[in-house]
Amino acid sequence: MNAIFAAIFIISSVFLLFVSPDKFLPSLLSGAESAAKMSLTLFCIYAVWMGLSRIAEKSGLSAGAARALKPLSKKLFKTDNPAAQENIAMNLSCNLLGIGGAATPFAVKAIAQLEKEKNEFAQKLLFIINATSIQILPTTVIALRAGANSAAAYDIFLPSLICTCISTVTGVLLYLVFSKIKRGAGN
Amino acid sequence: MVYIIPAIFLFVFIFGAIKKVKLYSEFSAGIQEAVKFTFSLLPCLAAIFMMCELFEVSGFSDIITKALSPVFSALGIPAELTKLVLIKPFSGSGSLAYLNKIIQQYGADSYISRCACVCFGSSETVFYISAVYFASTSVKNLAKPIVIVLISTLISTVFACLLCRIM
Known part of the structure; x- marks a missing residue:
């Protein structure tokens, strides 16, 4: 991330110096401003879902979800930490339900738990699953199309579902294959 | 579909009440966590957004878009979607x-718009997610997972353009 950030930042800055140097500071400020606005939006989403998730946690619901998904999380993520399993289970459930905003805090908690056992494999796997998007219902897009007077706003449902599955399955498989190769080379 | 989210809330709240969870205190405690969490994200967000803004304003993104357009066309991704x-x-x-602009320009039910919607709906903001997820960890060498995600996203994009032709 550091390398990518440095490369894009420096190359873009040099470009900007040639095109319109006066836009340099305003761009940075407007970037920070969008971050501030974005964090307000994010806070609203997180307030709703983390409040709810706290109740789910205290009532034992999340532990139940974790138990249901335990065989999967044990086999795929190779973790025995119940707190990590619980957060992974909640993260995956939120993703599947299409409430992506709610999924992020769980993923971050799960990653912090996995950090304790130095389970870098599971951390990266969880990142790949989330970053390849496993949404069942693309609510934003459907709302956008309905707003633009689409005759059938929902007709992208099936292709979206297929594509989101393709990207997640490809990502997980590639990752598993690469880690196998690496482990094989290490032995 | 509109009933899913209210149903989840009602289910969790009623289940919590049965289990004698103090709903108000715990709900606020969860929001307290959300406050901390949002603040912990702000530094990453600000840095990434500044980078994105520079990337866009400097015209660097346009140059890359133009350079990659032929490659994308060869993969069956329409030039209008490259950006x-x-x-x-x-x-x-x-x-x-940008998606909004495409929908306005080509109409919601055109091939380009449907394709754009599927691509948008089946991909994620990879760099943002990687920054947020790994902000508080010692994990290094994220290049490999990021490249894997980008490759997978590209493959699903190719399929999206294909599927929208036949579905």
């Missing part, structure tokens, strides 16, 4: 604005 596919990993709001 959307490239921006999406960097910026959710930026690509959403």
Whole structure:
């Protein structure tokens, strides 16, 4: 991330110096401003879902979800930490339900738990699953199309579902294959 | 579909009440966590958004878009979508604005718009997610997972353009 950030930042800055140097500071400020606005939006989403998730946690619901998904999380993520399993289970459930905003805090908690056992494999796997998007219902897009007077706003449902599955399955498989190769080379 | 979210809330709240959870205190305690969490994200967000803004304003993104257009066309991705596919990993709001523009320009039910919607709906803001997820960890060497995600997203994009032709 550091390398990518440095490369894009420096190359873009040099470009900007040639095109319109006066836009340099305003761009940075407007970037920070969008971050501030974005964090307000994010806070609203997180307030709703983390409040709810706290109740789910205290009532034992999340532990139940974790138990249901335990065989999967044990086999795929190779973790025995119940707190990590619980957060992974909640993260995956939120993703599947299409409430992506709610999924992020769980993923971050799960990653912090996995950090304790130095389970870098599971951390990266969880990142790949989330970053390849496993949404069942693309609510934003459907709302956008309905707003633009689409005759059938929902007709992208099936292709979206297929594509989101393709990207997640490809990502997980590639990752598993690469880690196998690496482990094989290490032995 | 509109009933899913209220149903989840009602289910969790009623279940919590049965289990004698103090709903108000715990709900606020959860929001307290949300406050801390949002603040912990702000530094990453600000840095990434500044980078994205520079990337866009400097015209660097346009140059890359032009350079990659032929490659994307060869893979069956329409030239109109190149920019959307490239921006999406960097910026959710930026690509959403661009998606909106495509829908307005070509009409919601055109092939280009449907394709754009599927690509948008089945991909994520990879760089933002990687920054947020790994902010508080010692994990290094994220290049490999990021490349894997980008490759997978590209493959699903190719399929999206194909599927929208036949479905």
